[in-house]
Amino acid sequence: MSARRLDGTAVAAAIRSELAADVAELTRRLGRPPSLSIVLVGDDPASKVYVRNKEKAGAEAGLAVTVHRLPATAALDDVLSLVRALNVDDRCDGILVQSPLPPAMGKQASEQVFDAIAPAKDVDGFHAENVGRLVQGRPLLPPCTPTGVIALLEREGVRIAGTHAVVIGRSDIVGKPMAMMLLQRDATVTICHSKTKDLAAVVRTGDIVVSAIGRPGYVTPEMIKPGAVVVDVGTTPVEDRGIVVRLFGPESPRVASFDRRGSTVVGDVHPAVAEVASALSPVPGGVGPLTITMLLRNTLEAARARLAPAGR
């Protein structure tokens, strides 16, 4: 038995083609393309890649994407000033500040910056007001990754209502909002984490398992109820060839790919889970493409809401 593949790349492509009509409509009504402002501080290599991918996806979708680059030496106040200027800039529909900020900015820097973004332009969905509205079942701009997971499950015909869903990980950007969104769709939801006792037994109660902890291959077949649907949100860059060989086997294409590039991105879910699960989202090619698609959708929603403010 081998699990059905939940094809995030295909689902993302389908949603993006549907969004084209919205982009055209909004461009007409705004008199300009819907616009996304990305703030990138410093030189973190992974952040640069993420920003480039978002920029590219936005441009391909017909959005105007502007990347505001600040040096790693920038002060927190510089970032806050930029964000406040974008908040009141009528040509800016959505704002995204790429994480992480340089450590020198201080521990609370991210929190202060995310709090400063106008909730109506917060296309990452990280602002407390957007988090609260999600919990209350009336999201304005929901967080991109868990929204992408829901889209993947729904488009791939996975029933959520009435299931027992287990979320591994309790981060603010994936675990907690994921649990709330599954609950909203009538799943019974368990959230487990590093302090959970006998985590394997808890995960084994899940009809749907979403893992978002960032530990390569942590979720093994023994932890999965036969026939469960498994969604892998983990994406850990791996530079240790031994890990890739151990997970995928010495002859696998993943090892060949690793040997060409010197690194690869590995999910939380061990490949052998495919022997037990009924469906499985791969890494890469699973949730990742959906996350960026949801960012595009949020940008369109933010632009639309600015055209016709709701009676809030």
Place this chain on the structure above:
Amino acid sequence: MSARRLDGTAVAAAIRSELAADVAELTRRLGRPPSLSIVLVGDDPASKVYVRNKEKAGAEAGLAVTVHRLPATAALDDVLSLVRALNVDDRCDGILVQSPLPPAMGKQASEQVFDAIAPAKDVDGFHAENVGRLVQGRPLLPPCTPTGVIALLEREGVRIAGTHAVVIGRSDIVGKPMAMMLLQRDATVTICHSKTKDLAAVVRTGDIVVSAIGRPGYVTPEMIKPGAVVVDVGTTPVEDRGIVVRLFGPESPRVASFDRRGSTVVGDVHPAVAEVASALSPVPGGVGPLTITMLLRNTLEAARARLAPAGR
């Protein structure tokens, strides 16, 4: 075997006596007592009782409590105008609009009113921004009932970290924030509800069970793992003598009390659960007194934050 009683009345009294020093300090610094404004719309008998209890508890604690009464025929705009006036009234520290609003005001009325309350004065903790901050683990004004449950457990020496906590009910004001607060304290958390399959089996996995569904006696001993700690948040007014007799037995003091008053308040948890659980919060005398105490504490926190605005 009989469960230890989690004595909410005693815990609430202890916390209120600790709050006296805060009331004195804030009264000195403000030049007036910390103040709570309660908005009561219409003539719902239960609402009147709740407001009277809050008014009484506030006055006993040395707070200035003002009840703003509007007739059942008031327009939504009247309520919104009052709330907006209180938002900018420097003598008002906390605002509470008693639920429910008259049905004639429309389905979205409560939502619109709660959205209109300034988050910094939202002593019920219902505003989306307060909900979001709770989820993010940095509450300003947390919702009173789940905060009261946490206080009851902690003061009664119940360990939360490392347990499996099951929350029955997914309301915005109890179930969802309760789950987030237990998670924050390192419990593994399951949220179940009316759409949960084999709810008894799910609840039986709980080391801590919090029930907040408002169904008298619904949680029976078969649903409880022996030795679990059970917190009863349900409070349903019962006017059917048969239910009271069936739950408590014909000779019980509860039936005698019912016969004197013509009604009684019954929790979600069947009295026989005391034979299985290691600890149990009663109704009445469990979470109820804590809820009002947390309202007083939130009012003091709101007053304190207005004196020294944090760097938000």
